[in-house]
Amino acid sequence: MKTYVVRRLLALLPVALVVATVAFVLMHLAPGDPASVIAGPDASRDDVQRIEKQLGLDAPMPVQLVRWYGRLVRGDLGQSIFLRKPVTDAILDRVEPTLLLTLFAIAISVAIGVPAGVIAARYHDTTTDQVLMVIALLGVSIPNFLLGLLFILFFSVWLGWFPVAGYSPLEYGWLKTLRSLVLPAFALGLVQSALIARIARSSMLDILREQYITAGRAKGLAERAVIYKHALKNAMIPTVTIIGISFAILISGAVVVETVFNIPGLGRLIISAVLRRDYPVIQGVVLCIAGLYMLINLAVDLSYLVFDPRVKYQ
């Protein structure tokens, strides 16, 4: 098992290398060099050249790439052109709302998705099942930003229950924060709960066909005991996987939903950076999210070891 963990960690290295390279290449594909963006439209050629030299942009590409790896290893993502501070600081300033929003959304999606899937499986091929699954498919079909807009329309504009947009940071009290995140978290979480419900249902159905379920029924166990004690536990293995993957999906979903609700998180940071052509920030946020994504996927893979004793790795 230990060797498996080590091997999985090692396998991450080439992927991380490709990720870092892609991030580097992306920003060098961009038309117009960063130096003239920093210098502004009125800068003279000399100014641009001076900045180029300052940033090391005059070095040949391979040299720049190697320097880029070196800086990444030291955790240095460079300076923001527009914000005039290190990119890592800019990211740390914005990470709180994005993480809270994601966690809130995951809680909602699990709380709704798992029971819905289990109920649909238990009443397989009945109206309950069909209605739940059509709702779930509808849920999968609504983009989160659209659901967010509809929520604003219904709950904020028409009913006036929630603030239209905005975010209250933790330092002003967590209750206010929670309130400001209810609508965005539901917009994100509901869509994901539909996916979780579909997975929970199909893995539950697979389990219900197993022999030990028939055996349980044959020895006279109540249907409730069969479903909730024997089947549910085993159906949770693929479901836990999908919850982990959902976490990764939701982080990137948060990037979009933040714009709908004007939440100053990583999503707003990257979008405003794109509009201002603040390349180091774009690069930094993209790398940061990709890194999180990779780590979560790793955690999901490793979680099999804990959740499923049948899975053996050499």
Added chain:
Amino acid sequence: MSVIALPRPDAARPAARPRWLVLLTRRKTTMVGAGLMVLMLALGVLAPVIAGNPGHMDVAGRLAAPGRAHWFGTDDVGRDVWSRVVYGARLSLLVGVAVVVLSFVVGVACGTVAGYYRRLDNLVMRVMDGLMAFPAIVLAIALMAALGPSVINVIVAIAVVYSPRVARVVRGSVLVIRETAYVEAARALGASDLTLLARHVLPNCLSPVIVQGSFVFAAAVLTEAALSFLGVGVPPYIPSWGVILAEGRLYIQQAPWLVLYPGLAIMLTIFGLNLFGDGLRDLLDPKIRGLATERQRAA
């Protein structure tokens, strides 16, 4: 034993409709999905006939509620929302089809090379893994930052995001099929690599790829809408569902129709594609029903 493996005689069943059509139309949900897709296709293709000029401004009639003159109302500069939604369908269709074609060309090529030529496998798949390590929308945003706003760039960016996903599916099938007896037989008969690939390997890994197609289409429509909504997709003068939503968001209190109608269009399109895709999946590969594709879609 060998008798069982023989194909059933064909004469027994009426030849009126091909088998795949019967199977595909058997489920009502698949038909609903197909219906929605045809509707969107019709809207997109007939746009110049059934809708006015989506860019025509009538400032005097701005933010008019839906009525006889303007079925879906007008926006903040008096443009007809119905026309914009219909032309938005046209753009979504264009982006969807172009992304499917482009990501399939790239994905099938990379997947085949990786699956068939084992020496290149590691290299190609590492690059694909690296691209897939980025969440889809985040990579698309970064690509748009590098490429700049235009319809072509949106298509390229989304295709780059989804090609690796297609490649992975193709590679998986090629790996299985290249080991089958009939491929070995063909090779023994002296078929070249190209013939083997084109005549024996690729046609047999098509079904999972086709299933993937409807989901890539849906993902492309969604991603385009999201990018344009965020302001980093198509330029704002092009009517796109995402652009209409982004503009409508500012007037959500006075003019909810600016959000409702393009929203409905997105929902119905994706819903139709998902229904149809599910039907197609159950028809083409009953083996991988459920988990495998769900997980694939999630990723």
